[in-house]
Amino acid sequence: MLKKVMICLFVLSLAMVPMFANGSQEEKAPVQKNITMRLADNQPDGYPTVVGCKEFARLVKERTNGRITIEVYPSAQLGDAKSVIEQLQFGGIDFTRTSISPLASFSPELDILQMPYLYRDANHYWNVLNGEIGEYFLKSVEKDGFLGLVYVDAGSRSFYNTKKPIYTVADLKGMKIRVQESSLMMGMIKSLGAVPTALAYGDVYSALQTGVIDGAENNWPSYATSAHFEVAKFYSIDQHTRVPEMIVASKINMDKLSTDDQALIKKAAMDSQAVEIAAWAEFEKTSEAKVRAAGCQINTINDQAEFAAAMAPLYQDQLDEQGRIWVEKIKAVK
Template identity: 40%
Template sequence: MRLPTRSLQHLLTSLLLACLFASPTLQALENTGGVRSLRAADVHPEDYPTVQAMLFMHQRVSRSSAGKLAIQVFPSGLLGDEAPLLRLVQSGELDMNRISAQALDGLSPLTRVLSLPYVFRDSEHQHKVLDGPIGREVLDSLRAYGLIGLAFYDSGTRNLYSSKKPVQRLEDLKDLEIRVQPSDLSMAVFEKLGAKPVKLPFSQTGNALSNGLISAAENNLPSYASTEHYKHAPYYTFSRHTMTPDVLVVSRISWDKLTPTEQALLRTAAAESVPMMRDMWQQREERVEATLRLAGVKFIELPLEQLARFAEAVQPLYAQFTGSPPQQDLIKRIRAVK
C-alpha cells in the first residue's frame, strides 16, 4: 500500500527522531543525573538568528537549572519542513519548534491577522504590538491548539525576488509564477496582485528557481541569501508586502510534563532571547544586503505610489480572511498602537 505524501513525510520524520534519540549519547544526556532534555527544530542553518536564539535559550536554562534542563537544537531542516514539524509538536513527538506565524493560519484565527499584507507600518510598530498585551493574547490563543507560545522572533519584511526581470510596478506581477508559502492567504495575496502563485515547501524553492518551474519567490533578505536563491533570481524588490513574525512554540503535551519552575525558566529564557535575536537580525540584514550588492544583486525600491497600489490591491483580503468580530477587533487595536 502506498502512503499519501503527507503521511509518508510524517512517518519518515518520526523514524528519524526515533533513530536520533535512541543513540546511547542522547539517552545519557536525557537520563544521567535526571537531566530533562527538550528537542527543538528549525529549518534554518545554525548561524541563523532564530537558531542562535534557541541555542542562547539552552545556555540560559542549563545554567539556571544547574544543568538539570537542556534544549537540543536541530537546525537546517534536519527533522523536516515546517508543516510536518508543527504536527509533531502538536502530537508531543517533538518538544519545540520555531515556525512562521503564517504556518499557524489554519489553527488560530488570531495568528492569521499577523500575516495580513501591510498590517504593520514598520518594524517599530510591529515590536510595540508583539511586545505588548496584543502579542501575549495571540500567543495564549495557541494553547487551545496543543501549543504553548513562548515568544515572537523577527522575520523581517517579505519581499519579491525574480529571475527574468525586476518587479518595478504592479503590472510586472501579471502572470508571474511565484513560489509562496503553503498558505491560502499567501496564495490569495499574489492572486490579487495578478501573479500565478505556486505552493512549494521552503526547501524546494531553490531547485524550482534553477529549473525554471517558477520565475520568482518572496522572502526576507537573510533567507534569500542563506539559501543562495540570489544565484537564480538576482532581482530583489522591496515590496514589503508582509511582516509576518516567527513564533517559538512548545508542545502542550511536553509543557505539561515540566514543573512550574522549569516552565518559568523557559519563559524567562525565551523573553531574554528576543532582544538578542533582534540585534542579530538587524546586523545580519545590513551585512547581507551589502554582500549581495557586491555579488551583483539588483535591489529595487518601489516608489510610494506603487506601494500604495500594492496595498490597495490586497485590501479586500482583510474581509475575506479575517472577517470574524475578534479578528476585526484585533486589526483595529493593532492599527491604534502608536
C-alpha cells in the same frame, strides 16, 4: 512491677514517634531530578533563529544550575515544520522554533498576524508583538496543545524576479510568482494581478532558471543563501509581509513541570529574544551586501499605498468580523 514496665514502654514509644515521623517526611520529600528536553529548528547551525534557540537553552541551564537541559536540534533533524508541530502537540518534542505560517494550520487565528501590508515598519511590528496583542496570540494557541513562549525575528519579505524592477502593481501583472502553499499568500499574489505558483522551496532555483516561474518573494537572507539572486537579479523592496516566528512549547510536556519551572522557561525565552534579533540584523546586513556586490538591481517601493489598497478584497475574504477588529487594533498601535 509489670504495670511499671508497661508504663515505661508506653512513654518510650511516645518519645520515639517524632523521630520516626521526621524520618518518614524526609523519605517522602520530592527529589528534584535532572530533566532533558528537545528543541527543533529547521534552519542550519549558525542561522539567527538557531543562535536564539541556543541562547534560550543556555539561560535555562544556567538558571536551573544544570537541572534542566534543552538540547537544540537544527537543520530539521527532528522533522520538517509540519511533522515537528504535530509531535509537539502530543508531547513527542518539547519545543520548536517555527514560522506562524505552518502553525496557523493548527491555530487559524494566527493568520491575522501575517496579513500583507499590515505593519508600517519594524518598530510598529515589535510594538505589536511585544505588547498586549502579541501576548494574546501567544496564549491563543494553548487550546490547540501549544504554549507560545516568545516571538523571534525573520525580517520582511519582498519580491524578486528575472524580468524587471517592480515599482507599481501594474509591473506585477501576469508574472508567475512562486509562493508557499497557503491560501493567504496565493490570494495576495492574485490580488496584485500576478499568477501564484505553489512550489517546494528547493525547486525554486531551477524554476527561475528555466522560466517555469518569473519570480518569488522572500527576505534578504533567503534570497542570498538560496542563491536565487544568481538567476533572479531584480529585487524590489516592498516588505509586503512580516511573518512572525515563535518558540513554541508542548503544552502536555510543560504541564508536567512545576509552576516555578514553567515561569523560569518562559522568562528565559523572552530574555533570549534580544540575542536572536541582533543576530538577524547582522545576518540581514551581510546578505544584502552579498547580493548587491553580485550586481543585482535593487529598488525600493517607497509608496505602498497602491499595493495595500489592492489587498482590500483579500482582507474581506480571509478574515471574519473578529479578525478585522484585530487588524484595526494592530494598525492603531503606535
